[in-house]
Amino acid sequence: MTIHADTPPVSSATGRPLTKRGQETRRRLLEAAEQVFADLGYHEASIVKITEHAGVALGTFYLYFDSKQSIFEALVIDLNSRVRHSMSEAMAGATNRIEAEGLGFEGFFRFTAEHPALYRVVREAEFVSPATLKLHYERIVDGYRAGLDAAQRDGEIAAELDTEVVAWALMGAGELIGMRYLLWERDAEGRPPAKIDPAVLAGMSGFIARALRPDTTEGTDR
Amino acid sequence: MTIHADTPPVSSATGRPLTKRGQETRRRLLEAAEQVFADLGYHEASIVKITEHAGVALGTFYLYFDSKQSIFEALVIDLNSRVRHSMSEAMAGATNRIEAEGLGFEGFFRFTAEHPALYRVVREAEFVSPATLKLHYERIVDGYRAGLDAAQRDGEIAAELDTEVVAWALMGAGELIGMRYLLWERDAEGRPPAKIDPAVLAGMSGFIARALRPDTTEGTDR
Amino acid sequence: MTIHADTPPVSSATGRPLTKRGQETRRRLLEAAEQVFADLGYHEASIVKITEHAGVALGTFYLYFDSKQSIFEALVIDLNSRVRHSMSEAMAGATNRIEAEGLGFEGFFRFTAEHPALYRVVREAEFVSPATLKLHYERIVDGYRAGLDAAQRDGEIAAELDTEVVAWALMGAGELIGMRYLLWERDAEGRPPAKIDPAVLAGMSGFIARALRPDTTEGTDR
Amino acid sequence: MTIHADTPPVSSATGRPLTKRGQETRRRLLEAAEQVFADLGYHEASIVKITEHAGVALGTFYLYFDSKQSIFEALVIDLNSRVRHSMSEAMAGATNRIEAEGLGFEGFFRFTAEHPALYRVVREAEFVSPATLKLHYERIVDGYRAGLDAAQRDGEIAAELDTEVVAWALMGAGELIGMRYLLWERDAEGRPPAKIDPAVLAGMSGFIARALRPDTTEGTDR
DNA sequence: AATGAATGAGAATTCATTCAT
DNA sequence: GATGAATGAATTCTCATTCAT
Numbered sequence: 001m002t003i004h005a006d007t008p009p010v011s012s013a014t015g016r017p018l019t020k021r022g023q024e025t026r027r028r029l030l031e032a033a034e035q036v037f038a039d040l041g042y043h044e045a046s047i048v049k050i051t052e053h054a055g056v057a058l059g060t061f062y063l064y065f066d067s068k069q070s071i072f073e074a075l076v077i078d079l080n081s082r083v084r085h086s087m088s089e090a091m092a093g094a095t096n097r098i099e100a101e102g103l104g105f106e107g108f109f110r111f112t113a114e115h116p117a118l119y120r121v122v123r124e125a126e127f128v129s130p131a132t133l134k135l136h137y138e139r140i141v142d143g144y145r146a147g148l149d150a151a152q153r154d155g156e157i158a159a160e161l162d163t164e165v166v167a168w169a170l171m172g173a174g175e176l177i178g179m180r181y182l183l184w185e186r187d188a189e190g191r192p193p194a195k196i197d198p199a200v201l202a203g204m205s206g207f208i209a210r211a212l213r214p215d216t217t218e219g220t221d222r
Numbered sequence: 223m224t225i226h227a228d229t230p231p232v233s234s235a236t237g238r239p240l241t242k243r244g245q246e247t248r249r250r251l252l253e254a255a256e257q258v259f260a261d262l263g264y265h266e267a268s269i270v271k272i273t274e275h276a277g278v279a280l281g282t283f284y285l286y287f288d289s290k291q292s293i294f295e296a297l298v299i300d301l302n303s304r305v306r307h308s309m310s311e312a313m314a315g316a317t318n319r320i321e322a323e324g325l326g327f328e329g330f331f332r333f334t335a336e337h338p339a340l341y342r343v344v345r346e347a348e349f350v351s352p353a354t355l356k357l358h359y360e361r362i363v364d365g366y367r368a369g370l371d372a373a374q375r376d377g378e379i380a381a382e383l384d385t386e387v388v389a390w391a392l393m394g395a396g397e398l399i400g401m402r403y404l405l406w407e408r409d410a411e412g413r414p415p416a417k418i419d420p421a422v423l424a425g426m427s428g429f430i431a432r433a434l435r436p437d438t439t440e441g442t443d444r
Numbered sequence: 445m446t447i448h449a450d451t452p453p454v455s456s457a458t459g460r461p462l463t464k465r466g467q468e469t470r471r472r473l474l475e476a477a478e479q480v481f482a483d484l485g486y487h488e489a490s491i492v493k494i495t496e497h498a499g500v501a502l503g504t505f506y507l508y509f510d511s512k513q514s515i516f517e518a519l520v521i522d523l524n525s526r527v528r529h530s531m532s533e534a535m536a537g538a539t540n541r542i543e544a545e546g547l548g549f550e551g552f553f554r555f556t557a558e559h560p561a562l563y564r565v566v567r568e569a570e571f572v573s574p575a576t577l578k579l580h581y582e583r584i585v586d587g588y589r590a591g592l593d594a595a596q597r598d599g600e601i602a603a604e605l606d607t608e609v610v611a612w613a614l615m616g617a618g619e620l621i622g623m624r625y626l627l628w629e630r631d632a633e634g635r636p637p638a639k640i641d642p643a644v645l646a647g648m649s650g651f652i653a654r655a656l657r658p659d660t661t662e663g664t665d666r
Numbered sequence: 667m668t669i670h671a672d673t674p675p676v677s678s679a680t681g682r683p684l685t686k687r688g689q690e691t692r693r694r695l696l697e698a699a700e701q702v703f704a705d706l707g708y709h710e711a712s713i714v715k716i717t718e719h720a721g722v723a724l725g726t727f728y729l730y731f732d733s734k735q736s737i738f739e740a741l742v743i744d745l746n747s748r749v750r751h752s753m754s755e756a757m758a759g760a761t762n763r764i765e766a767e768g769l770g771f772e773g774f775f776r777f778t779a780e781h782p783a784l785y786r787v788v789r790e791a792e793f794v795s796p797a798t799l800k801l802h803y804e805r806i807v808d809g810y811r812a813g814l815d816a817a818q819r820d821g822e823i824a825a826e827l828d829t830e831v832v833a834w835a836l837m838g839a840g841e842l843i844g845m846r847y848l849l850w851e852r853d854a855e856g857r858p859p860a861k862i863d864p865a866v867l868a869g870m871s872g873f874i875a876r877a878l879r880p881d882t883t884e885g886t887d888r
Numbered sequence: 889a890a891t892g893a894a895t896g897a898g899a900a901t902t903c904a905t906t907c908a909t
Numbered sequence: 910g911a912t913g914a915a916t917g918a919a920t921t922c923t924c925a926t927t928c929a930t
Contacts, residue, residue, distance in 0.1 A: 021930095022893065041349035043265045046920065057895045062922065123345050127263035134406065137398070158432065162425030165399065169429055172398025173391035176359070180390050184356060203384030207391055210380065211433035244910070268903060279912040281907080290904065465909095466914065485793035487709045490899065501916045506901070567789050571707035578850065581842070602876065606869030612846050613839035613873055620803070620838025621831065628800065647828030651835055654824065655877035688889070712924060723891040725928085734925065 013066050026064045028054040030078065033071050038117030042072060042124040073132045076125055079118050080136045084143060086111040097151035098212055102205035104144075105174055109196040112178040116192075119175070119183055141167045148212075157212040170208065177204055248286045250276040252300065255293050260339030264294060264346040295354045298347055301340050302358045306365060308333040319373035320434055324427035326366075327396055331418040334400040338414075341397070341405055363389045370434075379434040392430065399426055457510050470508045472498040474522065477515050482561030486516060486568040517576045520569055523562050524580045528587060530555040541595035542656055546649035548588075549618055553640040556622040560636075563619070563627055585611045592656075601656040614652065621648055692730045694720040696744065699737050704783030708738060708790040739798045742791055745784050746802045750809060752777040763817035764878055768871035770810075771840055775862040778844040782858075785841070785849055807833045814878075823878040836874065843870055 018026065032054035036045045047068055051058050065071040090107025094100035112118055125133035144167035151157040181200045185193050254276035258267045269290055273280050287293040312329025316322035334340055347355035366389035373379040403422045407415050462470065476498035480489045491512055495502050509515040534551025538544035556562055569577035588611035595601040625644045629637050698720035702711045713734055717724050731737040756773025760766035778784055791799035810833035817823040847866045851859050 019892075025893075044349065047922085048920080058921095059896060059923080060894055063893065068921075120348065123348055126342065126345055127266065137402070161429065161432075162421070165422055165425035166429050168398050168402050169395035169426060172394040172396070172401075174394070176390050176394025176397065177387065179394075180359070199384070200387055203387035204391060207383065207388050207433055210383075210435075211429050213432075241910080247910085269905085270903075280914095281905095281912055282910080284905070285910070463913075469914075488793065491901085492899085502900095503902080503917060504915055507914065512900075564792065567792055570786065570789055571710065581846070605873065605876075606865070609843065609866055609869035610873050612842050613870060616838040616840070616842025616845075617835035618838070620834050620841065623838075624803070624834050643828070644831055647831035648835060651827065651832050651877050654827075654879075655873050657876075685889085691889080713926085714924075724893095724926095725891050726889075728926075729889065 013062060013064055013070075022063070025054075025056060025060065028056065029061060029064055029071065030075060033075050034079070034115075034117045034121075037072065037075065037121045038115070041120055042068075042128055069129060072121070072125070073129050075117075076121060076129070076132045076136055079115065079121065080139055082115070083108065083111045083118060084140060087140075087143070091147075097147065097154070097156040098209050100147065101170070101208050101212065102201075104147075105204055105208070106196075106201060108174055109178055109182060109201065113182050113193065113195050116183055119179060137168075137171060141171050144170060151212075155214060158214045160215075161212065166211070173204070173207075244286075247276075247278060247282065250278065251283060251286055251293065252297060255297050256301075256337075256339050256343075259294065259297065259343045260337075263342055264350050291351060294343070294347070295351050297339075298343060298351070298354045298358055301337065301343065302361055304337070305330065305333045305340060306362060309362075310365070313369075319369060319376070319378040320431050322369065323392070323430050323434065324423075326369075327426055327430070328418075328423060330396050331400055331404060331423065335404050335415065335417050338405055341401060359390075359393060363393055366392060373434075377436060380436045382437075383434065388433075395426070395429075457506060457508055457514075466507070469498075469500060469504065472500065473505060473508055473515065474519060477519050478523070478559075478561045478565075481516065481519065481565045482559070485564055486512075486572055513573060516565070516569070517573050519561075520565060520573070520576045520580055523559065523565065524583055526559070527552065527555045527562060528584060531584075532587070535591075541591065541598070541600040542653050544591065545614070545652050545656065546645075548591075549648055549652070550640075550645060552618050553622055553626060553645065557626050557637065557639050560627055563623060581612075581615060585615055588614060595656075599658060602658045604659075605656065610655070617648070617651075688730075691720075691722060691726065694722065695727060695730055695737065696741060699741050700745075700781075700783050700787075703738065703741065703787045704781075707786055708794050735795055738787070738791070739795050741783075742787060742795070742798045742802055745781065745787065746805055748781070749774065749777045749784060750806060753806075754809070757813075763813065763820070763822040764875050766813065767836070767874050767878065768867075770813075771870055771874070772862075772867060774840050775844055775848060775867065779848050779859065779861050782849055785845060803834075803837060807837055810836060817878075821880060824880045826881075827878065832877070839870070839873075 029050065032050045033045075036050050036053055039045075040049070045068070047061050048058060050071070051061050061071075065074065087104045087107040090110070091100045091104045094103050122133065122136055125136070141164075145163050148157060148161070148163040148166060152159055152161070152163065177200065178196075181196055182193060185197070187193060251272065254272045255267075258272050258275055261267075262271070267290075269283050270280055272293070273283050283293075287296070309326045309329040312332070313322045313326045316325050344355065344358055347358070363386075367385050370379060370383070370385040370388060374381055374383070374385065399422065400418075403418055404415060407419075409415060473494065476494045477489075480494050480497055483489075484493070489512070491505050492502060494515070495505050505515075509518065531548045531551040534554070535544040535548045538547050566577065566580055569580070585608075589607050592601060592605070592607040592610060596603055596605070596607065621644065622640075625640055626637060629641070631637060695716065698716045699711075702716050702719055705711075706715070711734075713727050714724055716737070717727050727737075731740065753770045753773040756776070757766045757770045760769050788799065788802055791802070807830075811829050814823060814827070814829040814832060818825055818827065818829060843866065844862075847862055848859060851863075853859060
């Protein structure tokens with residue numbers, strides 16, 4: 001579970017650049033935060049728990065982050081860049097847009113299964129840091145939408161679709177499917193599934209394919 | 223904003239049946255809680271704020287509810303029954319299933335616009351009371367699914383759809399659309415819209431209609 | 445060491461009027477605060493120490509005061525009204541203004557000896573609550589000045605004196621004399637004096653009398 | 667604002683003599699401390715702020731001073747020697763003792779106007795380092811008193827005055843006048859006065875002159 | 889000499905819950 | 910039924926000081 005930063009100019013809470021040792025400590029705090037937030041949610045998590053998990057003293061936290069909220073925001077942003085990375089990687093092998101959507105969801109679900117923090121943390125962000133939450137969704141939706149727009153231009157999906165609305169709908173669909181079939185699902189021994197049930201993924205992909213496909217017959221769009 | 227209980231045998235925290243005066247107090251507490259939770263979210267809300275809003279003394283709260291969590295759960299359940307009522311009412315006028323889905327969403331969005339608490343409160347429930355959250359979603363999804371199953375039997379929607387997966391996807395899609403276009407949207411004066419933008423609703427309905435429509439007669443496409 | 449309030453409409457931190465029990469608790473907190481601030485100064489004092497001294501729980505403090513600063517301000521104001529009371533009582537028996545000034549100082553020193561908090565607390569107020577400090581000094585100075593003005597009108601003290609400047613000078617003189625000869629003075633056993641050394645008081649009174657006395661001779665000026 | 671030390675054998679916290687570079691660093695720390703303490707008071711000041719202001723690293727502080735309290739004491743002592751220097755310089759031109767007192771006050775006020783730190787810092791010393799505070803006052807008072815004693819011997823001031831008490835009284839009077847008319851006074855633009863209002867100085871000098879002047883015999887004054 | 893990361897005790901403050909009236 | 914004073918555990922955050930580099 002490495003934190004690969006979108007934010008290479010890593011700096012402390014006071015804005016100073018960090019020494020190597022400092023960067024290492026900051027990284028440990030972020031990883032601990034991911035774990036703790038994922039396990040307990042934002043409100044049950046505490047800075048004490050994060051620092052204990054990270055193996056540093058309480059005061060050390062404040063060398064790197066201003067507050068619980070600020071590490072939370074850093075984490076959401078980090079997770080966001082990782083999930084998008086995971087999705088675009090998954091979509092790379094697609095031969096057409098509709099297939100790409102399916103693969104994108106697969107990447108999304110894979111990331112979710114491996115990082116349940118994403119869900120928990122993001123959904124709690126609504127009250128904690130609405131702007132960050134918005135940013136998170138918008139970034140994903142923007143990516144979706146760009147793909148849908150391109151596909152529309154190429155005639156691979158129906159021209160009449162409102163790509164923005166569709167992108168938000170797909171985002172929401174994916175989120176709830178992930179919650180239902182990954183976070184809530186338990187096998188016989190009460191363990192969460194390592195990956196999403198292929199049947200569910202197929203059902204989801206089929207649903208999307210049907211919604212997106214261009215209107216039949218001789219001449220398609222508009 | 224009346225609380226019309228699904229739970230008519232209203233009783234106090236101690237399990238005793240309530241006098242008329244008691245029922246009135248309980249109702250005022252629930253209404254205050256809806257307001258306060260909607261405004262502040264679960265964690266920022268406090269029992270003092272709820273009782274102040276309700277115009278009763280702090281101690282009175284505990285005559286009616288065991289804890290902060292318990293009034294929260296009561297509220298989620300109440301809201302759930304109200305939103306489902308709102309949706310089925312909206313769907314009543316439909317002439318076919320696909321139209322019904324669109325109308326159902328309209329009802330859902332209308333309720334959301336009028337009761338933003340639903341969103342906020344429900345999404346926070348994940349950590350506060352996961353079982354209640356599950357129950358909330360499952361109740362709605364079950365309704366959806368029953369409709370989809372019936373429609374499938376009647377050939378009004380595609381037979382190959384996995385109705386359970388579709389129901390969860392639609393639930394998620396509706397939730398995020400509502401969040402994006404109702405809760406986050408602001409007009410020029412910074413006021414939230416009273417109802418959802420018809421274009422968005424149309425986009426959403428079209429999206430769903432495309433996804434659900436049966437495959438064209440003689441030869442299914444693709 | 446009773447707190448006799450200038451502020452009879454005693455109310456809690458939230459502004460509500462208090463029950464009898466509440467008033468009693470508030471009083472105990474103020475008395476404890478006087479003790480603790482006097483012993484330790486503002487910064488070393490802590491709310492825990494105050495509540496322990498008062499024999500109430502930590503949280504109880506916040507039912508009555510917003511913050512450490514707010515109880516401090518309440519205390520300064522209370523002490524101010526008490527010291528002025530003590531001074532005017534002492535001056536009551538005087539047959540002329542110059543004698544009154546001497547007796548006023550005596551009252552001031554007596555109060556200081558009995559309530560060392562006044563000094564300590566007031567002098568620390570400069571950074572903690574400058575407005576309160578100003579108010580404290582101004583109230584005393586205003587009293588002084590009014591007396592001096594009246595005496596001037598009656599020809600009991602020199603007409604050429606700038607009564608405002610003199611009032612501030614006397615206030616400062618009294619303060620430092622009190623500090624030096626009451627707070628810092630220790631007898632053979634290391635105990636503070638119960639009252640000021642009469643010789644010092646005489647020296648001080650003489651000094652003031654000389655400064656204030658009207659210019660000699662036949663006809664007082666103006 | 668140079669720190670001209672009374673303590674030429676400057677040494678580090680460990681007692682070692684300092685190199686030239688070390689002396690420079692120490693000086694910068696003291697100057698920064700004067701600024702920071704003056705602006706924020708003792709408790710709000712922090713070592714980080716002092717080192718940042720001085721442009722050195724945090725750890726460097728402890729090469730030169732044992733603790734926050736120790737730099738504070740060094741500063742009080744430095745300020746004390748400077749204010750006394752300023753006063754004796756001002757008194758140098760006097761032709762008699764009573765005039766000298768007036769000029770001394772003028773010097774005191776001038777220093778105060780230029781170095782508001784003196785006040786703020788000294789008055790906070792009561793709890794932080796009582797011994798240092800005592801020392802500060804005693805040094806000034808001793809100077810005063812020596813002058814008064816000499817004047818008494820020469821018959822320039824009244825023989826019956828208790829010079830020690832008078833010296834303390836004058837010290838206190840000067841302090842409060844300075845606080846009131848320099849530190850609290852603000853012109854129309856909210857800026858502090860660069861020097862004391864001449865009318866106040868005259869009022870103060872007159873007050874002192876009256877108090878000190880020898881008793882008439884046949885006809886002394888004016 | 890200088891640096892700055894790390895420490896951890898201690899401070900203020902909040903709030904769900906209890907209970908005597 | 911209703912009240913509201915009291916509780917105290919838990920939380921966030923600060924900062925003087927230490928020490929390895």
